Amino acid sequence: MKTYIRRREENDHLxxxxxxxxxxxxxxxxxxxxDFDSIIFYNYSANEALVLPEKKTYKSVALIGWSLGVWAAEYLFLKTGIAPDVTIAVNGTPVPADEKYGIPHRIFEGTLNNISDRAMNKFYLRMFGDKTTLLxxxxxxxxxxxKSLQDELRWLYNRTMEQTEPGFRWDYVVTSRDNRVYPVKxxxxxxxxxxxxxxxxxxLPHYVFHEWTSFRDFVQFVKSFGPEGKTP
Structure with a gap:
């Protein structure tokens, strides 16, 4: 697993x-x-240990899980020791390899067995939705x-087969009508x-964050929705 950390001593939001x-x-x-501290987890595998910054007190902590990151957030939550005030799932579910609520196993396995430069170019096109955004x-x-892509997806697939839903609290979920990666249904x-x-x-497509200038702007947008949710 890889960790990207950006922090400033005076920041009180994470x-x-x-x-x-x-x-x-x-x-x-x-x-x-x-104006806020950031921790980004990505490239999930068992090859590298979880890296975390020193403990710090914040006024607010927001957690965002995107796609397979929804599952990863639940899997890693207790290991990080970071308790969020608000949680946002984006274009994913806690059961990513699932016939009913995730990506069907045959598609997951087909992706794993056919990773190549050409296949990844197609994947990124679907992720961004169109060539203009991709460019x-x-x-x-x-x-x-x-190899790193294969190792990561194999590790993810194996772990998702072992885990049962731990009952993680998700306050909000953002889903995209034009998603070409994760089945909308x-x-x-x-x-x-x-x-x-x-x-x-x-x-929006699978990748939604191009609509905002920062993660904090995205969180504020999501929190502006009422408890019933709505479709813009």
């Missing part, structure tokens, strides 16, 4: 972000601003080897049974 498979810090560092982020694309079906989670549906 945002913890769990990224999707196949990403690295390059995609997310522009969303980390100087906009060409300088921020993950710099990952094929699966996400909707899962989150509809979580009555205490406010649902927000956006007309």
């Amino acid at each position: 945002i913890v972000f769990y990224g999707d498979w196949g990403t690295d810090e390059n995609l997310f560092t522009p969303l980390c601003r100087s 906009k982020y060409r300088d921020r694309m993950p710099q990952r080897s094929i 699966s996400m909707t079906g899962y989150w509809e049974k979580r009555k205490n989670t406010t649902q927000i549906v956006l007309p």
